[in-house]
Amino acid sequence: MSRALYTAATGMIAQQMNVDNIANNLANVTRQDKKRKLEFQDLLYQQLRLAGATQAEGAQVPVELQIGYGTRPVATQRIFSQGTVISTRASVPVRIKDMARLQLGEEIQLTGMGLIIGLEGTGDGRQASFTLRMLANMMKRMQLAVDPTQIRVRNVAAVSTTATLSPYHRKGSRIDVQVASLGDAETLQGGTLLCTPLL
Secondary structure (H helix, E strand, O other): OOHHHHHHHHHHHHHHHHHHHHHHHHHOOOOOOOEEEEEEEEOOEEEEEOOOOEOOOOOEOOOOEEEEOOEEEEEEEEEOOOOOOOOOOOOOOOOHHHHOOOOOOOOEEEEEEEEEEOOOOOOOOOOOHHHHHHHHHHHHHOOOOOOHHHOOHHHEEEEEEEEEEOOOOOOOOOOOEEEEEOOOOOOOOOOEEOOOOOO
């Protein structure tokens, strides 16, 4: 096969892979997927003449002469830059959380308040009125009528929760959550943290 045809064929194969990559980007445009870009590399160059070489007349050649032997794809790069904001003028409302995306490199500090139960007498004392209110409100949300004066809070503690979410966490990843007592609980050891929303 002629070298020119081989060089042209490598370019066509690389261009086909580039078009395939563009099609993949278009297919995933509605998902929260980052755009990918193919990186290409020259295969080989044949050096026919060096820069500064002397010609037959004694003059020096100012530039080199090389012939390439084609290209090949070598890597797929993800592009993490933020996209352009475009007004859709749609009549359908869109929630901000459906459009939001984390910037790479940003960590997000999440905080919340919750309850730890099952403390076997080491929880908050009667002075922790916010623990009583939190517990009464939680029971009310479960449609359980409870008299706050009948609640024994020594087995319950109000806590603050904090967590740091890095951009490298994915759905289903485990994160470390720090828990600190808000009241006068002696210890939180052995208790169970109830489902606590982190914002």
